[in-house]
Amino acid sequence: MAHALLPLKDLVAAKTRLSGILSASERRGLMQAMAQDVLAVLSNHPGLSAVTLVSDDPGASLLAANYAIEHLPEQELAAEGLNAVLAAACERISPQAETQILVLHADLPFLQGHEIQLALERQQQSGGLVIGTDCEQSGTNLLLFAANERPLFHFGVDSCAKHQDWARQAGLPAQVLQTSGVARDVDQPRDVLMLLQASLDPNSALGASTRAFLSEPKLAARLHIALADLDDEQGSPQATFSEDYCGHDK
Ligand SMILES: Nc1nc2c(ncn2[C@@H]2O[C@H](COP(=O)(O)OP(=O)(O)OP(=O)(O)O)[C@@H](O)[C@H]2O)c(=O)[nH]1
Numbered sequence: 001m002a003h004a005l006l007p008l009k010d011l012v013a014a015k016t017r018l019s020g021i022l023s024a025s026e027r028r029g030l031m032q033a034m035a036q037d038v039l040a041v042l043s044n045h046p047g048l049s050a051v052t053l054v055s056d057d058p059g060a061s062l063l064a065a066n067y068a069i070e071h072l073p074e075q076e077l078a079a080e081g082l083n084a085v086l087a088a089a090c091e092r093i094s095p096q097a098e099t100q101i102l103v104l105h106a107d108l109p110f111l112q113g114h115e116i117q118l119a120l121e122r123q124q125q126s127g128g129l130v131i132g133t134d135c136e137q138s139g140t141n142l143l144l145f146a147a148n149e150r151p152l153f154h155f156g157v158d159s160c161a162k163h164q165d166w167a168r169q170a171g172l173p174a175q176v177l178q179t180s181g182v183a184r185d186v187d188q189p190r191d192v193l194m195l196l197q198a199s200l201d202p203n204s205a206l207g208a209s210t211r212a213f214l215s216e217p218k219l220a221a222r223l224h225i226a227l228a229d230l231d232d233e234q235g236s237p238q239a240t241f242s243e244d245y246c247g248h249d250k
């Protein structure tokens with residue numbers, strides 16, 4: 001069984017790269033909706049023995065209570081920055097040596113339970129690190145390892161390569177997985193365009209909370225206008241942002 005850690009930045013500071021198209025309260029609302037979609041998947045997952053929300057956001061304890069998961073306030077960890085916070089959180093949850101630890105980002109509104117299952121199985125089969133990467137294969141949106149083989153976390157720029165390097169140096173195997181929900185994080189305006197397009201498709205895997213957030217008519221109308229230029233620059237949106245534009249779930 002695995003213990004999942006979901007780090008969540010204070011929502012007033014979240015998604016700064018979207019400040020050109022979303023106000024501060026909209027960024028907060030979007031981040032909260034995405035976190036709810038991720039928690040809906042994690043809190044019901046049979047492969048997870050526990051889920052801990054690691055956050056100092058003022059709403060974090062209520063959010064955790066709503067999904068019947070644990071809340072670990074970041075200020076109790078005396079650590080700064082995502083990598084140090086996660087290392088301290090791993091110490092604090094003190095799992096058994098053989099327990100798997102799953103670190104997952106909260107900005108993954110397309111996440112589905114079978115992607116978590118696939119990662120858990122791969123780690124059980126091969127040991128070492130499982131790295132769930134993004135569409136560019138540069139970042140790490142999911143990281144899975146045995147509690148007694150905790151890596152030095154390298155979240156940040158080029159983290160996929162850095163986590164692979166760490167495993168190589170530690171003499172452990174590393175597998176890179178690119179599944180469609182884990183790969184599609186929401187960082188840039190073009191990712192919001194992808195969300196808007198998915199929200200119009202009733203068959204898309206987009207989570208219910210993010211879908212509801214984007215259905216607010218005034219917000220949707222404004223975003224469509226703000227993103228129209230981007231859409232033109234990207235060429236055919238269907239080709240670039242279709243539901244399965246990256247990731248293989250098998
Ligand atoms: N608890 C905690 N979570 C963090 C911290 N930094 C990032 N995160 C979380 O880690 C994941 C990836 O975050 P980033 O993409 O680095 O930051 P972001 O707020 O999503 O976006 P930007 O502000 O645009 O960089 C998200 O789930 C964040 O909420 C931190 O210092 N503490």
Ligand SMILES: O=C(O)[C@H](O)COP(=O)(O)O
Pocket residue numbers: 105107134138139140141154155156157158159160185186187
């Ligand atoms: O390690 C990484 O790639 C980053 O922490 C991922 O975060 P982002 O892609 O959401 O910025």
